[in-house]
Amino acid sequence: MKHLTGPAYVDxxxxxxxxxxxxxxxxxxxxxxxxxxxxxxxxxxxxxxxSNELGLLKAALPVELGGPGLSTVELCLLKAEIAETGALFALHVLGELSGPPRVGSLMNFASAYQIERFFKPVMEGDKGICFAMTEPHSGSDAASIKTSAVRDGDDLVINGRKHFISGSPFADIAIVICVTDPEAGPKGMTAVLVELDAPGVRMDETYVPMSGQHIDADIVFENVRVPAANVIGGFGNGLRLGMARVNLNRLLHTSWMIGAARKVYRMSLDYARTRMQSGGPIARFQAIQHMLADMATTLFACESMMLHAAMKADQGEDLRMEASACKVFISERCFEIADKAVQIHGNVGVTKNHPVELTFRQLRLARILTGTSEIQRNAVAREILQA
Incomplete structure (x- = not known):
């Protein structure tokens, strides 16, 4: 991979x-x-x-936003390696759950007031931020959002509920997509910055996803009053801002799936070599060898696919088909790798919170997050039929 990376990446x-x-x-x-x-x-x-002291928190950002300007290929490789460590706090190394990557290109639309009050503390690691678009009834249908923000003098009054918002349990600020003009459809949605300790904001953490991790929650807004100055990017541009990086983000999400799959593949190799049965290691059984071969082959395909799409992104090419194709293929194939890892580990692999069992649950969840496999197939079909 050396020919794909530069000195900044290595450091x-x-x-x-x-x-x-x-x-x-x-x-x-x-x-x-x-x-x-x-x-x-x-x-x-x-x-x-x-992480900020070590120069890592902004590592995923371009140079103009204070980052090192890593290529998409380098970001994919880096995120996969960090995920492969299996560290509990791996997603916080680059601030992926609640840090600078959540702000990203929105900095280009922020006012001086918004940068100073909201984004600068996030960039320095003083505060966390989440992106709140999904709602209980909307799922992948972003255009059906109902959370409202009604103008009242110099303020907006927000009412509604956002669902399954990643990073919200430990965020201080939310970028909330609201309906400000019900008659305008998708063009009537606006992005509003809301401090989560404001009166009327309530966090609902009563559910836990199958991964068992407490990284998602609902945010309930009941007559929450915020200054109209908190609107970012102008009224009516919320959905456009929310969807602007969706294709690149889908691609970048596949890197942690690959990292997690690599981890359990290597654990399976080690286990097969050391687990003794009937007088020798289970690695001598052809059934085990075939599972390991399938896992290695699948990883090779997933990594190649991700890097090919990342290179296209670095060349400025449209990623709509490739990003969705990567998301559906890699999420499903990495889950199959985890499934084989469970099979190889036997009773160890089905033990609650064993790394293999935990990864199995996490990778099953990956087929739902950031757009289900069915949504990705719809996107691929739309692109190839329009070509």
Whole structure:
């Protein structure tokens, strides 16, 4: 992969993996945190600040936003390697759940007031931010959003409920997509910055996804009053802003799936070599060998597909078909790798919160998040039929 990366990537990769190995993994052990324990907010803020000190928190951003300007290929490779560590706090190394990547290109539309009050604290690791678009009834149909923001003098009054919002349990700020003009359809939606400690905001964490991780929640807004100055990108541009990076984000999400699949594949190799049965390692059985061969072949296909799409992104090409094709193929194939890992590990692989069992659940969830496999197939079909 050396020919695909530059010196900046090599340096950031080394710092990131050292941070995980020398600080984050010991920290999770010291705090006695398991994979299904809620993350203490003060601990996360310490991690964000430390990541910022190490020059990692903004590593996914372009140069103009204070980042190193890594290519899409480099970002995919880096995210996969961090995910492969299996560290509990892996998603916080680059601020993926609640940090600068959540802001991204929105900085280009922010006012000086919004940058100072909302985005600068996120960029420095002082606050967390989440993107709130999905609603209980809308799912992948973003145009059916009903959360409203009604003008009242210099303020907006927000009412509604956002559902399954990643990073919200430990966020301080939300970018909320609201309906400001019910008659205008998709062009009547607006992005509004809301502080989550404002009167009328309530977090509903009563459900937990099958991964067992406390990283998603509903945000309920009941007559929440915010200044109209909190509108970002202008009235009526919310849906456009929300969907602007969806294709690139779908591609980048596949990198952590590949990292997780690599982890359980390598665990399976080690287990097959050391698990003794009937006088020898189970790796000598052809059935086990075929499963391992399938896992290696599938990983090769997934990695090649992701990197090909990433190279197209770096060349400025349209990714609508490729991003959806990557999301559906990689999410489904990586889950199959996890399924084989469970089979190879036997009773160990079905033990609650064993790394293989946990990864199996996480990768099953990946086929739903950021657009289901069915939605991705719709997108691919639409692109190829219009070609």
């Amino acid at each position: 950031i990769r080394e710092r990131a993996l050292r941070f995980v190995r020398d600080e984050l993994i010991p920290l999770e052990r010291e705090a006695r945190l398991g994979p299904e324990d809620p993350w203490p907010r003060d601990l996360l803020r310490r991690i964000w600040k430390r």
